[in-house]
Amino acid sequence: QKEVEQNSGPLSVPEGAIASLNCTYSDRGSQSFFWYRQYSGKSPELIMFIYSNGDKEDGRFTAQLNKASQYVSLLIRDSQPSDSATYLCAVRYTGTASKLTFGTGTRLQVTL
Amino acid sequence: EAGVTQFPSHSVIEKGQTVTLRCDPISGHDNLYWYRRVMGKEIKFLLHFVKESKQDESGMPNNRFLAERTGGTYSTLKVQPAELEDSGVYFCASSQYLGRGTDTQYFGPGTRLTVL
Numbered sequence: 001q002k003e004v005e006q007n008s009g010p011l012s013v014p015e016g017a018i019a020s021l022n023c024t025y026s027d028r029g030s031q032s033f034f035w036y037r038q039y040s041g042k043s044p045e046l047i048m049f050i051y052s053n054g055d056k057e058d059g060r061f062t063a064q065l066n067k068a069s070q071y072v073s074l075l076i077r078d079s080q081p082s083d084s085a086t087y088l089c090a091v092r093y094t095g096t097a098s099k100l101t102f103g104t105g106t107r108l109q110v111t112l
Numbered sequence: 113e114a115g116v117t118q119f120p121s122h123s124v125i126e127k128g129q130t131v132t133l134r135c136d137p138i139s140g141h142d143n144l145y146w147y148r149r150v151m152g153k154e155i156k157f158l159l160h161f162v163k164e165s166k167q168d169e170s171g172m173p174n175n176r177f178l179a180e181r182t183g184g185t186y187s188t189l190k191v192q193p194a195e196l197e198d199s200g201v202y203f204c205a206s207s208q209y210l211g212r213g214t215d216t217q218y219f220g221p222g223t224r225l226t227v228l
Contacts, residue, residue, distance in 0.1 A: 043219040097143045097209035099157040099168060100217060
């Protein structure tokens, strides 16, 4: 059983729409949650992290965390073609510096 | 400030040969991580250094893999002898832990290893 689950996609949204990316995790002891964006052939780039229940907003991005339901999501408002990439959800199980456990990623395609 | 760098960017070797991957973390980052992505699978953790000490090596697949971080700066990951299943992209990441929730791991561009 995978510890971090994501729909592989592709998720296709028109330009200007809201893209909603979801991630579920299995360990209730998980502490911190991260969203990375990865363009093809490039390194994962951190978009946001969240560790408290609720929403966290940064520009066009909003991370949502629901620990009771064990899911974390990323909303991208006003999607742009440049947002087309693979979005990786990662979970850290302690409150200190430690390894990340990744999902397989969701490929997002923003169409014109 | 320079990011995490990795060398080489690509390596093609034959089964049974030895390959050494290098990672230079962001200056001042005590934490250094190695991860691997096998085609079609998720990025998986290999090990974690804090300065020159191995904090967690639970993800190392077997004893053909040897990681070092002498002096607490750059790190090397040696695969000897390489097997076909070792093919994948090896990522290095570094971080400086500043308190709960602020351990941001910055990833390098990765080394694509192909074992023939």
